[in-house]
Amino acid sequence: MRFRKKIQALLRQDLISETGKVDHSSPLAPPGFPDIPSIAGLGMAAGDAGIKYSGRDDLAVWVLDSGTRAAGLFTRSALPAAPIDVTREHIRSASPRALVVNSANANAFTGMQGLEDCRTIAKVTAEALGCKPQEVLMASTGVIGEPLPVKRITDRIPEVVGNIAPDGWQAVAKAIMTTDTFAKGASARASVDGQPVTLCGVAKGSGMIAPNMATMLAFCFTDAEILQAQLHEMLINSAERTFNAITVDSDTSTSDMLLLFATGKACNIPPQGADDPRFKGFREALDELLKDLAMQVVRDGEGASKLIEVRITGAMSDASARKMAESIANSPLVKTAIAGGDANWGRIIMALGKSGESIKAENLLIRIGGEMVAKGGQRAENHDESLISRHLEGSEILIEAELQMGDGEFTVWTCDLTHGYISINADYRS
């Protein structure tokens, strides 16, 4: 008990800054928000609806020209938030003209009133823009189970819509943050038939991150012209090894959503299929964009001090490799060992063993930072502990397990589990 009291005293004295917020800025944060170009046919603006946070924006609106197509991936939670239901329905029925996102309240487990609130937001936004309510998509993130103060949002929407501009990525990225310590944005470029196309996106998320969906919220946009079926298939394929390959704490939110909008302003000839060779560069750029955003989410993992890459090769299948990678990446004992800079590879063995996949111990090779630690069913002779210790002192950790059983491979990214995670999640309601 003495321990707990000391920690609490510490938190109160030193870690709570003058603004009343706990100081938990990520040591893995990028140096600053990137330059992100504008996308033809897209505008955006942020505003302060005063939902809960004071002195910061909590509302973001994107407006899309007519003719835009959209595809979405949504949380697999059996208890999804109201905006998930409504956006899923709207994305099927119409070409979207707007996306409205609020932070500070998830509008989740809010019953019929929650759905009603979504319809009110759609109606008010549609009136401000002169479009139909079904053309409005929406997302909410924040506390679960509290009624959405919908009037605060709808009162602010006309003003925010009036401020729509082609740029302002950092402002919208900031407005959708909850426990995030930095705003997340990225862009990528490609060409289709020699024609340049642009891809941009923002994301938020730092806890409750796990497949599937590992996104929390991510909104991506391109000026390429792509029909909805192909857009959807490309999004699924790219998410598989990016947003669906990251985990912070194995918890999955009720509100996760990944949307991809294509305004079609680049005037290219649309792809004939998701694997159309003319779109190879586009697919690579989409992979790059989603990976960039997904890595920013892991780097902002609650309390994270190290980014961990878990790479499984030589498994019986990709699916088997994925299960093993996730078992390691979600193991609290592996994640605490990395936090402590401890080359305790026995915990990697433990996590592989509990994955439910069959493993030949005598074939298994395990490397930390490229240095072999286990081989032939036992510890590797002559491995250099000091090399591994130096690797573990760094902020990017590589764990590799080679099964030598087949061609299956999968990589998962996670972060370490530190006192910071406990402080963020035990000490106040997020």
Place this chain on the structure above:
Amino acid sequence: MRFRKKIQALLRQDLISETGKVDHSSPLAPPGFPDIPSIAGLGMAAGDAGIKYSGRDDLAVWVLDSGTRAAGLFTRSALPAAPIDVTREHIRSASPRALVVNSANANAFTGMQGLEDCRTIAKVTAEALGCKPQEVLMASTGVIGEPLPVKRITDRIPEVVGNIAPDGWQAVAKAIMTTDTFAKGASARASVDGQPVTLCGVAKGSGMIAPNMATMLAFCFTDAEILQAQLHEMLINSAERTFNAITVDSDTSTSDMLLLFATGKACNIPPQGADDPRFKGFREALDELLKDLAMQVVRDGEGASKLIEVRITGAMSDASARKMAESIANSPLVKTAIAGGDANWGRIIMALGKSGESIKAENLLIRIGGEMVAKGGQRAENHDESLISRHLEGSEILIEAELQMGDGEFTVWTCDLTHGYISINADYRS
């Protein structure tokens, strides 16, 4: 980074006692080691083999009269430790005469040498006792991947065997501890055909605890006469809702083992089947013994400050209820909220939603400490937050979810996730 340094300084200054051990005694520890009776046909002794720990016993030996039957449940890890393989083989082939257990080294992922070391221990023990090597069972617990210092163990076995006595439960319970903060033992009594029978056991474990097997190590003994097939079935049935219904951190060890020995000295007529009505009292006493030991393991969960009972009722099946209970009990966000005394029931919704089971939101009732917090697909009106806050200040927390979909029910026990867990697991190699 300032945070981490402060914590580390704290740990070094205040928490590391003069003996060099981190002070993390559990606030949930029982007042003392219980009085445990002797069992006819069973002797025991502990000794110090100096494997790694200094100044404490790390070797325990139990000796059983001939005619004893044994049943075992073992880790489902795909990479089990060497003693798991050997004990599984021996328990099938012979009536056991001895059980040898060491702490401080798990003899796991130690290749052919690990198996060889097990055979050496069996041979030396058999020589000391005048029995066959296949009549010796064994278990090891501690660090994974380091060669077992087998000579230290075999050098000490003759002396420990020479000290065998009918009592000494606390000494053997202490000798098998690793990161445990207290020795775990229990007993229960029943009668068969009016004849009294006794059941006793010891256990160890405080991290790397999850179904299946959630045991770490548990060794139980009775003087009842029960044939092996029935003994095995009774053990499986009792473990299902005790040792297989607890979780500390969702991690499963390579070395988990639960053994039940029946010396047969009570001279009762053996049961005709595992559900023989003459053994109803015995089965209840076995449930009681295993639950008592399992609860002690959860109470000693690494860093635990609260025992959490997660009770699911009204599910479509017991299996479905179990999946939902485990999803809540393993959620880091639920466990940190409880640690912080935060009635953040949205995280319970999140954990139910991600369980993969179908749920009717409008039927779902959620209670914390008996007080309804969610009902009819939204937060319950008029619930008394102060009642819940008082409940969360206590050390035993009850979370209930009633699905109102069927008759399935399951209860899982876990503990909260605190700074103590991080300190224990991040700051030194266990």
